[in-house]
Amino acid sequence: MTEKLSDTARKTTLEPLLEAGWRMDETRDAIARTYDFENFVEAFGFMTRAAIWAEKWNHHPEWTNVYKTVEVTLTTHDVGGLSPLDVKLARKLDGLAG
Secondary structure (H helix, E strand, C coil): CCCCCCHHHHHHHHHHHHHCCCEECCCCCCEEEEEECCCHHHHHHHHHHHHHHHHHHCCCCEEEEECCEEEEEECECCCCECCHHHHHHHHHHHHHHC
């Protein structure tokens, strides 16, 4: 079973994500990021590739897409906040976005 990130894990795993463009959600224990692509097809392609990994890992992002912009929020609802799954998916999304 997945558990919330410990204070130590938060420091070591979230800091690099925050430096890479993720931000803490001020309303809950979550991280968020905005990805901007060249056009709608690239944004949708990113979401398609991300969906495959999210389904494989059974951990799904909250996201919206408007034209070439994808807004992503990650949190683990089962534990009521951030877990290692969120860190893992955030890293994967960054890699997929290029």
